[in-house]
Amino acid sequence: MMMDTGQRVKLVKSRAWQMRRRQEKHITERLSLVSVALCCCLIYAMGHFPGRSPGAVQGLNGATMLLENVGSYVLVGVICFIAAVVVTVFCTRLRKKNNKQEERTKEDEEA
Numbered sequence: 001m002m003m004d005t006g007q008r009v010k011l012v013k014s015r016a017w018q019m020r021r022r023q024e025k026h027i028t029e030r031l032s033l034v035s036v037a038l039c040c041c042l043i044y045a046m047g048h049f050p051g052r053s054p055g056a057v058q059g060l061n062g063a064t065m066l067l068e069n070v071g072s073y074v075l076v077g078v079i080c081f082i083a084a085v086v087v088t089v090f091c092t093r094l095r096k097k098n099n100k101q102e103e104r105t106k107e108d109e110e111a
Contacts, residue, residue: 016105027094031087038083042076 003011 013109020101024098031091035087038080042079045079046072046076
């Protein structure tokens with residue numbers, strides 16, 4: 001079956017869109033897997049931080065937290081914050097990269 005140039009270009013663009021969509025799906029799946037892994041690590045880490053307090057230094061703000069056995073919660077909060085920042089930066093860079101690629105394809109289509 002013979003196709004003219006317009007049909008072939010349309011077919012190539014369709015295939016490129018499908019490949020891009022599949023790549024985005026894989027990235028989303030990987031990010032979800034990383035999130036689940038981080039949650040499992042945090043749950044595991046909380047199990048290893050018992051409610052024992054190593055002691056408190058009078059006059060320091062952090063001493064109240066150590067005295068009330070909330071140190072592990074603070075640690076989990078800090079780890080979650082760091083993980084969220086890393087994921088946000090990664091997603092932002094990925095979006096910028098995708099936008100640049102889309103601009104290039106639009107420029108190529110116009111040319």
